[in-house]
Amino acid sequence: MEKIEGMTNKGSYEIFRSVSQKSFKHEKYFDIYDSELGPYRDRKVTVVEVGVLDGGSLFLWKEFFGPNARIIGIDFNPEAAKWVNEGFEIYIGDQADRQFWNTFYGEVGMVDVLIDDGGHTDVQQITTMQEAIPRIRDGGLIIIEDTHSSMMREFGNPSKYSFLEISKNLVNQLYGKSPLTVVLNNHFSDYVYGINFYESVVILKIDRTKCLMNKEIENMGEEIGNADFREVNQSIVTRKLIATRELLYGNPIFVRKIFRRKSEDRILLLSKYLRKSFGWIVEIIDGILYIVKKLRKNSKVKQILKSSILNMSRDK
Numbered sequence: 001m002e003k004i005e006g007m008t009n010k011g012s013y014e015i016f017r018s019v020s021q022k023s024f025k026h027e028k029y030f031d032i033y034d035s036e037l038g039p040y041r042d043r044k045v046t047v048v049e050v051g052v053l054d055g056g057s058l059f060l061w062k063e064f065f066g067p068n069a070r071i072i073g074i075d076f077n078p079e080a081a082k083w084v085n086e087g088f089e090i091y092i093g094d095q096a097d098r099q100f101w102n103t104f105y106g107e108v109g110m111v112d113v114l115i116d117d118g119g120h121t122d123v124q125q126i127t128t129m130q131e132a133i134p135r136i137r138d139g140g141l142i143i144i145e146d147t148h149s150s151m152m153r154e155f156g157n158p159s160k161y162s163f164l165e166i167s168k169n170l171v172n173q174l175y176g177k178s179p180l181t182v183v184l185n186n187h188f189s190d191y192v193y194g195i196n197f198y199e200s201v202v203i204l205k206i207d208r209t210k211c212l213m214n215k216e217i218e219n220m221g222e223e224i225g226n227a228d229f230r231e232v233n234q235s236i237v238t239r240k241l242i243a244t245r246e247l248l249y250g251n252p253i254f255v256r257k258i259f260r261r262k263s264e265d266r267i268l269l270l271s272k273y274l275r276k277s278f279g280w281i282v283e284i285i286d287g288i289l290y291i292v293k294k295l296r297k298n299s300k301v302k303q304i305l306k307s308s309i310l311n312m313s314r315d316k
């Protein structure tokens with residue numbers, strides 16, 4: 001990368017080791033910082049970190065992101081306010097308090113990167129994440145650190161209401177933008193298009209422009225007409241059902257394949273009519289098949305998990 005005036009090429013670990021003020025981080029975070037935050041360096045970005053303590057990470061981010069970045073620290077401890085004298089913006093408040101976040105974002109505006117290294121309780125992490133999601137700019141990140149608190153007794157964990165369990169569930173919500181799934185479209189998937197899980201760190205990737213409904217597309221390449229061997233795993237009933245669904249829901253690729261000479265618009269109109277009149281029959285057959293398939297598949301997966309050398313069985 002081209003070196004720019006006032007900008008360092010040092011990695012985050014090197015900077016962390018060299019700043020004069022105390023910072024506490026976990027060793028494995030620095031690879032994550034370099035790969036996930038690298039693209040934001042020397043840009044005009046707004047970076048917020050919850051958890052100031054002795055100020056070390058403020059100086060780490062200042063050097064890492066470069067002179068064009070706006071670095072903002074948040075802490076419950078009023079002592080943190082002294083770092084204003086070093087050119088940082090500091091807000092004193094409780095990250096578990098929604099009113100605090102309203103005031104904060106009202107004054108600061110939209111943010112590019114939010115790093116949560118605050119109190120690490122589930123309530124604090126969940127509130128911070130929820131309040132941040134609509135206030136992060138497209139292309140931005142929310143980084144929740146020290147999520148091992150979700151596995152620590154002193155935080156009342158493990159629990160199904162731990163931050164980590166809640167975040168795992170959010171992975172399901174990402175599928176609200178897939179037309180092939182039963183997950184309903186939801187607000188989460190209007191903002192978040194990806195989640196990265198690392199040991200002790202969870203990263204949400206925000207970009208409203210990437211949160212569109214997904215769709216199957218094709219290129220202009222020559223179609224040889226090879227048999228699709230995915231069908232080998234399917235019964236004749238399933239194959240017919242899938243074909244009927246493709247027709248009823250007007251998948252343009254499928255429709256074009258079977259009605260080459262007809263216009264897509266007319267087929268879509270026909271699809272709509274058929275779906276209205278006979279869709280319920282397909283839904284009933286689909287429901288019955290789903291139950292049978294689920295039972296058969298579950299017992300097979302249990303067997304596979306048990307026989308794996310990794311012994312990943314959930315029954316263990």
Ligand SMILES: C[S@@+](CC[C@H](N)C(=O)[O-])C[C@H]1O[C@@H](n2cnc3c(N)ncnc32)[C@H](O)[C@@H]1O
Nearest residue numbers: 023024051052053057075076094095117118119
């Ligand atoms: C782990 S330390 C931060 C370490 C710092 N980022 C560093 O790299 O050295 C946690 C900080 O979070 C602050 N904190 C704890 N609970 C908080 C809350 N509810 N809201 C805001 N800050 C909180 C603490 O006062 C403490 O300064």
